[in-house]
Amino acid sequence: MTRISGRIVTPSGIVTGHLDVDGSTIAAIVPDSAAGDDVIVPGFVDLHCHGGGGHTFTTGDPEAARGAAGFHLSHGTTTVLASLVSSPFELMRSATLAFRPLVDEGVLAGIHFEGPYLSAVRCGAQNPAYLRDPAPGEITELIRTGEGAVRMMTVAPELDGALEAISILRDAGVLAAIGHTDASYDQTHAGVTAGASVATHLFNGMRPVHHREPGPVVGLLSSTATVELIADNIHLHPGMLAFAARSAGPERSILVTDAMDATGMPDGEYELGGQAVVVTDRVARLTRDSSIAGSTLTMDVALRNAVAAGLPLQDAVAMSSTTPAWLLGLADRGALSPGLRADLVVLDAELRLKGVVRGGGRVS
Incomplete structure (x- = not known):
């Protein structure tokens, strides 16, 4: 299980918390007020x-x-x-x-x-x-x-x-x-x-x-x-x-x-x-x-x-x-929601690229 924390942009709103990746899939999105300032968006x-x-x-x-x-x-x-x-x-x-x-x-x-x-x-x-x-x-x-x-x-x-x-x-x-x-x-x-x-x-x-x-x-x-x-x-x-x-x-x-x-x-x-x-x-x-x-x-x-x-x-x-x-x-993709493919991009608070995950695997 991989955990990525920050401000998670979901279809229903922005959740400050952590996103859990299990294999190639988003397993859960859990609120957590101490998650940090990174911005997590779908691939x-x-x-x-x-x-x-x-x-x-x-x-x-x-x-x-x-x-x-x-x-x-x-x-x-x-x-x-x-x-x-x-x-x-x-x-x-x-x-x-x-x-x-x-x-x-x-x-x-x-x-x-x-x-x-x-x-x-x-x-x-x-x-x-x-x-x-x-x-x-x-x-x-x-x-x-x-x-x-x-x-x-x-x-x-x-x-x-x-x-x-x-x-x-x-x-x-x-x-x-x-x-x-x-x-x-x-x-x-x-x-x-x-x-x-x-x-x-x-x-x-x-x-x-x-x-x-x-x-x-x-x-x-x-x-x-x-x-x-x-x-x-x-x-x-x-x-x-x-x-x-x-x-x-x-x-x-x-x-x-x-x-x-x-x-x-x-x-x-x-x-x-x-x-x-x-x-x-x-x-x-x-x-x-x-x-x-x-x-x-x-x-x-x-x-x-x-x-x-x-x-x-x-x-x-x-x-x-x-x-x-x-x-x-x-x-199967295009949004951050449990059950979808774990394609996501991690950005800093100024929306500059920090990391990329595709199908649950870290690219950068």
């Missing part, structure tokens, strides 16, 4: 991550994927989707085959295809050479090849065939996300009606809000979709992060990193989806047009930034762990 669940620690998910290399997952695990992300960027179908298929054993092993929780069925007008750091309209045959083959490994795909709902693609994903139990889109408000709602349930990094890669045409941002906030928010204070101003999170609520908001391989690495030259990227003072930008190209964020920093933006700690924890776990259908 982070990141649904949108392209790499980190010098390793990338985007090339479909399983060893690189293992390295990226390990880097983010050391920062508290105990559950991660491997996000790819727009690429030829051959790479999408080979990556699915390569990552499937890592999903079976539990290194990855699944695969997220961010593209290639995206808007050229709102491509952001996506490689325009690979963008195309949705192809139902490709999507069906990827789902079949993955045997459950494909968990999310981002689609622009205004494209020809997009609503059919979203319906295929929904019917297969794959999260359909709306992103990199120039859709109108009505087209966005049509995508949600067809089955889309996630907004890929809300605001970023989307038509801006206008009072006569609200566009996808307001369309998504006013729908049932859960919105991704990149809490690096670069993609979103802290005030906008807080506004969106309060508008959707913690049950419909999730923190993501959108991290690339440069995360945790020195400034310099990198690559994303076949495009040159330069990282300067934490900010990654394409060399061709200075578009923001992913982030250098980790989930522990995202949580701290969300709280600094004015969100209550319990809400930020729900957004970084509970809500994304629920979205993935992972009922």
